[in-house]
Amino acid sequence: MLITRTARRKAASLREIGLRFVALCALALSVCACSTPLHVDSAFPHPVVAGLPIGAGVYYDEPLRQYAFKKEADANSLAWNIEIGAAHVRLFDQLLQPVFENLVHVDGLRSGSGKRPVSILIKPSIDEYTLHTPGETATEFYTVEIHYNLAFYSPSGEFIQRWSYFGRGRSRSELFSADESVQKATVAAMRDAAAWLIIELTKSPDLHTQIQAQQSDNANVPEDHES
Amino acid sequence: MRTFRKITSPETGRLSIRISLLPMLVLLLAACTTSRIDVARHISTDLSRDTGLVLLARKKDGGQKTEEDFMECLNNALAKMQLLVRIYPEQDFLDNLFPWFESRTAPATPGELPALLSRPGVSERITEIGVRYIVWVDGNSEKVDGGGGMSCAVGPGGGGCFGFVWWDTASVYEANIWDLQKARSVGAVSADASGMSYVPALLVPVPLIARTQNAACKGVAEQLGGFFSEDRSL
Numbered sequence: 001m002l003i004t005r006t007a008r009r010k011a012a013s014l015r016e017i018g019l020r021f022v023a024l025c026a027l028a029l030s031v032c033a034c035s036t037p038l039h040v041d042s043a044f045p046h047p048v049v050a051g052l053p054i055g056a057g058v059y060y061d062e063p064l065r066q067y068a069f070k071k072e073a074d075a076n077s078l079a080w081n082i083e084i085g086a087a088h089v090r091l092f093d094q095l096l097q098p099v100f101e102n103l104v105h106v107d108g109l110r111s112g113s114g115k116r117p118v119s120i121l122i123k124p125s126i127d128e129y130t131l132h133t134p135g136e137t138a139t140e141f142y143t144v145e146i147h148y149n150l151a152f153y154s155p156s157g158e159f160i161q162r163w164s165y166f167g168r169g170r171s172r173s174e175l176f177s178a179d180e181s182v183q184k185a186t187v188a189a190m191r192d193a194a195a196w197l198i199i200e201l202t203k204s205p206d207l208h209t210q211i212q213a214q215q216s217d218n219a220n221v222p223e224d225h226e227s
Numbered sequence: 228m229r230t231f232r233k234i235t236s237p238e239t240g241r242l243s244i245r246i247s248l249l250p251m252l253v254l255l256l257a258a259c260t261t262s263r264i265d266v267a268r269h270i271s272t273d274l275s276r277d278t279g280l281v282l283l284a285r286k287k288d289g290g291q292k293t294e295e296d297f298m299e300c301l302n303n304a305l306a307k308m309q310l311l312v313r314i315y316p317e318q319d320f321l322d323n324l325f326p327w328f329e330s331r332t333a334p335a336t337p338g339e340l341p342a343l344l345s346r347p348g349v350s351e352r353i354t355e356i357g358v359r360y361i362v363w364v365d366g367n368s369e370k371v372d373g374g375g376g377m378s379c380a381v382g383p384g385g386g387g388c389f390g391f392v393w394w395d396t397a398s399v400y401e402a403n404i405w406d407l408q409k410a411r412s413v414g415a416v417s418a419d420a421s422g423m424s425y426v427p428a429l430l431v432p433v434p435l436i437a438r439t440q441n442a443a444c445k446g447v448a449e450q451l452g453g454f455f456s457e458d459r460s461l
Contacts, residue, residue, distance in 0.1 A: 045322035050347035141290060168330075170290025185290070188330070192289040195326030 037068070038080070038179050040087040042187045044094045047198045054119040056100040057155070059109055060089050061123065069129040076135030078178065084129065084146075084186060092124050095194050099201050109157040120160070121153040127164070131182065134173045141170045142178070144185040148193060152207070161207070163200070167193025258437040260422035262398075264446040268414040270406070272360065272454050274311035279358035280455060281315040282402075285365040286330040292367045297400070297444055301364065304448030310455045315358050323356050324349065340410035359408050362451060366400035366418075368440040377428050387430035397421045398439040402447050404454060416450040418443040 067085040071077065096103050102118075109121060127147040134140055145168050152160040169188025171181045201207070282305075284291040284298050298317070305314055321328050327343055334343050344350045377390030398420040404413040422437025 045325040047325050048323075048327065048346075048348040048352050143288075143290075168289035170288060172290075172294065188289045191325075192330050195329035195332050198326045199332060 038082045038182060040082065040084045040183055040186050040190075042087060042183075042190075044091050044191070044194070047095060047098055047194075049098060049198055049202045051099055051101060052202065053101050055102040055104070055117055056096065057104050057106040057116055057118040057121045058092060058096055059106050059121060059123045060092070061125070064125050065089060067126050067129075069131065071131065077133040080131060080182070082129070082131070082182065082186065084126070084190075087190070088124070088126065091190055091194060095198055096122065099198065109153050111156060116155040118155055121155060121157065123151045123153065125149045125151070131185075133178075140173050142173060142181045142185045144169045144182070144189040146186075146189045146193060148197075150197065163197075165193060165196055165200075167191070167196070258422055258424050258435040260420055260437045260439050260442045262418060262420035262439070262442045262446055264419075264450055265417045266414065266450045266453070267416075268454070269412050270409070270414075272404075272406070272413055274455060276311065276313065277357055278312045278360070279315040279356065280305075280310075280312040280360045280362065281317060281320045281358050282362045282364055283317055283320065283328065283333075285363050286333070289330050293364050293400070294367060294440070297368070297440055298364060300441065300444040301402075301448055301451075304444060305451060305455075308448070308452040308456060310452060311457060312360065312455045313357075315356065320356070320358060323352055337405050337410060337412045340405070340407065344407070344410065353407055359406065360413065360455070361405045361407060363403045363405070364400065364447075365403075366398070366443075368396055368398035368443070371395045371397045371421075377426065377432065379428075379432075388428040388432050389430070390428050392426045392428075393423060395421065395423050396437055396439045398443040400443050400447055402451060404451070414454060416447050418446040420446070 065085045067083075067088065069080060069082040069084065071080040073079040093103075104116075104118060106116070106118075106121060109123065125148065127149050128145075129147075130145045132143040134142065137143065145166060147164065147166045150163045150165070152162070154160060167189040169185040169190070169192055171184035171188065173181050282298060282301055284293040284295075302314060302317075326332055327346070327349060334340055344353070373392070373394030375390065375392040377388055377392050379388040380386060398418070401415065401417045403415045405411070406413050420439040420442040422439045422442075424437045425435045426432050427435075
């Protein structure tokens with residue numbers, strides 16, 4: 001009888017240890033393995049620049065709108081799922097509005113319904129997003145680098161030229177707030193790239209010459225050929 | 228005749244001993260810090276309550292070396308002083324003048340100010356927000372050396388640590404003051420603080436931390452205050 005009681009106690013104790021172990025593993029898995037999406041959500045300022053006296057159309061394709069950076073967990077880093085598409089649409093809207101006399105959204109590069117009331121079409125895209133964690137760089141900073149492409153098209157959709165540029169952002173690692181540090185570094189990289197772009201857009205003589213040439217070409221082309 | 232007699236009970240005696248030991252303990256807990264502050268003045272400041280001053284952390288590669296808590300400490304210290312200027316928030320300044328004070332676009336020297344101020348809308352925006360003086364803050368605090376070791380253990384009967392850890396911290400900061408109206412440098416303040424921190428552990432670890440960053444912050448703030456208060460002198 002005594003042996004049975006002791007055996008039961010031992011079994012209960014083992015069960016308890018087993019349950020605790022399972023709970024601990026579940027907790028560790030939920031903390032380490034799963035990554036909740038990090039939405040980069042920030043307001044961007046209106047730039048102080050002199051606008052160009054032309055109208056522009058901007059085309060945001062689905063890859064840009066849905067852009068997300070995903071990374072599996074490894075020895076030096078947690079798993080990451082950083083959604084930056086929506087933030088970039090907001091950023092480009094905010095940046096391009098003051099640069100052009102009027103800015104319209106277009107839903108494709110080829111116009112299906114006649115002539116567009118713009119001088120140029122712009123299609124921004126994210127080429128690459130890289131994140132370096134303090135564990136990878138042996139520093140106390142999260143570093144983000146975003147590489148972009150900005151393609152310019154005529155109103156009828158012919159390719160004119162492409163600009164490649166990048167932005168870099170850093171944020172100091174804070175205890176228990178990796179998300180916040182990555183968000184700060186991402187916004188810093190977006191602002192860095194945006195600052196360069198806005199200055200280049202308003203000063204680039206090549207682009208202006210090409211837009212003017214495009215405008216005179218458009219003026220010479222009969223309207224029924226546009227679509 | 229009434230006489231007054233000091234009544235001393237064993238309880239109050241122990242209390243007074245404890246009270247006298249407390250400052251000694253506090254002194255013991257604060258590790259030594261040495262600091263040096265240098266100031267250079269080029270021109271005097273023209274001040275009024277409408278004049279705005281902004282503290283900007285110098286950025287490089289999309290980020291700043293200077294810790295956010297150092298900037299906060301500096302802003303708080305200046306806000307407590309009786310300055311003849313008002314302090315304008317850093318982020319508001321950067322947003323209002325986007326993209327001209329970002330990591331890659333900010334002027335590196337006062338000589339670049341005339342070109343920046345001649346850009347469309349920049350000068351007007353600066354006048355609108357009323358900022359005349361910029362203080363560029365650069366530098367950081369870092370551990371430069373260290374050693375020792377400590378081991379901690381926990382058992383059913385309790386736990387404890389044993390060992391000794393030490394490290395040296397150096398805080399080096401610089402603040403350059405620019406006058407946006409005159410487009411030139413007003414002066415500069417630099418602070419260099421260093422100190423050694425210790426953590427001896429005999430069951431309980433006792434951290435004796437050298438607050439070099441705080442010493443540098445106080446030193447820089449005090450000298451900056453001299454540029455923007457009534458008793459300023461060239």
